[in-house]
Amino acid sequence: MINYVSKSEWLSLSGDVRKVLKEAFKMKEDEAIQVRDDSVISDGMSADALIAGFTIESMQKYTGKSAEDFHYLWMQTVEKASNLQAVAAVEEAPAAPTPEKAPKSPKAPKAQAKKKPTK
Numbered sequence: 001m002i003n004y005v006s007k008s009e010w011l012s013l014s015g016d017v018r019k020v021l022k023e024a025f026k027m028k029e030d031e032a033i034q035v036r037d038d039s040v041i042s043d044g045m046s047a048d049a050l051i052a053g054f055t056i057e058s059m060q061k062y063t064g065k066s067a068e069d070f071h072y073l074w075m076q077t078v079e080k081a082s083n084l085q086a087v088a089a090v091e092e093a094p095a096a097p098t099p100e101k102a103p104k105s106p107k108a109p110k111a112q113a114k115k116k117p118t119k
Contacts (some may be wrong), residue, residue: 004051011040016089018043020081021066024062027053056071 010018021027021046029044059073060066063080067073 005054007047010050016083016085020085025058026054
C-alpha cells in the first residue's frame with residue numbers, strides 16, 4: 001500500500017487548496033514551476049517534499065483525527081483544506097451592495113378638474 005501523496009494526486013487539487021495545505025503544513029517549494037501546453041507539470045513541490053510533508057502524524061494533528069489509515073487522513077486533510085478555502089473565498093468576496101432608497105421623484109402637479117361653465 002502506498003502511503004504518500006503522489007505529484008499527480010497533489011496537482012489534481014485546485015491551486016487554492018494546495019496553497020492552504022502548503023501554508024498549514026509549512027511546506028516550501030523546492031523545485032522549479034513547470035508548465036507545458038497549458039498543463040502544470042510541477043507547482044514547485046517535489047515528490048520528496050510531499051512525502052516529508054504529509055505524514056500520518058502531521059495529518060492527524062491537522063485534522064484532529066486519531067486514525068492510522070493514511071488514505072482516510074489524506075481525504076480528511078483535503079476536505080478540511082477545501083472547506084477553509086471555501087470560507088476564505090466567501091470572506092474575500094465583495095459584499096453585496098445594500099439596496100438604497102430610491103430618491104423620491106417630484107410629484108407631478110395635480111390635474112385641475114375642468115369647471116363647468118356657469119349659466
